[in-house]
Amino acid sequence: MTDLSNPQMGELHVLTRVSLRRATIHDALLFYALRLDPETRRFTPAFNTPLILEDHVTWFATRVWTASWFVAEENEQPVGIVRLDSGHDDRSYVSIIVVPSMRGRGIGLAMLQALAAAIPGPRYACIHHFNISSIRVFEQAGYAYTGEANGVWRVYRVIP
């Protein structure tokens, strides 16, 4: 199996229509644009905290080299991003954002399938209870509801 934890890794092709590659510093503005997207902001815990470009670049540059963050590509064009982050509980949490113009085409599911093929879980996802399309995508990818967290969040878990 290809090891996505290896920073030297190039592009990984899987049996879905998206491929994942490890994010680099050159993806800072892509991540910023997707974090700023109103639909993404709506379902972000810090939704009413301004997202300042300089703060984002500092945060991104500090973490991108060690984090498990990926850019999903279709025909060599970015169609979304996938992040694996450690929670305060030391669990691995996945979050995804599909490029707005690419939504409604099953890209979110393809990204989760590509991630599962590359890096086996178990892992978790914390999803706003109104984010119906995200809940649907994670359920299609095999994630199961485990319970509520802090009122509006639903926690999902997948075991490979």
Ligand SMILES: CC(C)(COP(=O)(O)OP(=O)(O)OC[C@H]1O[C@@H](n2cnc3c(N)ncnc32)[C@H](O)[C@@H]1OP(=O)(O)O)[C@@H](O)C(=O)NCCC(=O)NCCS
């Ligand atoms: C959530 C997100 C990742 C979904 O990705 P996507 O590739 O656009 O997903 P799709 O639209 O192709 O599929 C969503 C599914 O939800 C379904 N869905 C969408 N809205 C729905 C609703 N209101 N009720 C029921 N089902 C709904 C769709 O029909 C589809 O199911 P299907 O494949 O059975 O038809 C994407 O919209 C996104 O990036 N949103 C902003 C960031 C975000 O919220 N990320 C998730 C946080 S972890």
